[in-house]
Amino acid sequence: MGEDVKVTKAERDVEKGYPKAEFISKLRRLADAIESDRRFDIQIAGERIYVPTRAEFTIEHERSDDEEEVEFQIKWKRE
Template sequence: MGKDERDVERIYSTAAAVAKLRRLADALEKDRPFRIQIAGERIRVPRRAELSVEHERGDGEEEIEFQLTWSLNEDDDKDDVEDDEDEV
C-alpha cells in the first residue's frame, strides 16, 4: 500500500527555522538518518537521501528550496535516529 500524496508548507520564525536546520545539519554531518514530524505525520529521512538546492526566479519573486529526496521502494536505514523530533 502506497502513501497518500500531500504537499505541506509552513512559514517559521528565524529561530525555529535555525533549530530545525541545525538538527538536520547535525544528522547529515554524522551520516545518520533524521526524523521530523510534519503536519502530524512522522517522517523518517534515511541517511542515503539526496540533498539538492533549487533556485527559482520569476514574477518579481525569488525562491531557494532545500530538498531531501529518497525512494520509498528501498529498505530504510536501520541505524539509530536522533530522538527529538520537530513539528513542521
C-alpha cells in the first residue's frame, strides 16, 4: 500500500492523411486555439491528443533528391 505507480504511454509514431477540407478545418481550429491561448484538442488515428498552451511551435523544411516536405510541429514535455 502507498506504493507509487507510474503509468507511461507507449511510444507512438503515426502519420495520417486527411482530405483537404478536413485539414483546413484542423488548421483553423489550431490557429484559433493558439491565438486564444487555449488548449488544442485533436483526435489522430483513434487517439485523443490534448496540446497544452505551453507547447512550442516550429516549422521544418526537408529536401531529398525527389521530394520536399514542410512540417508544422507542436512539441511539449509531458507532465
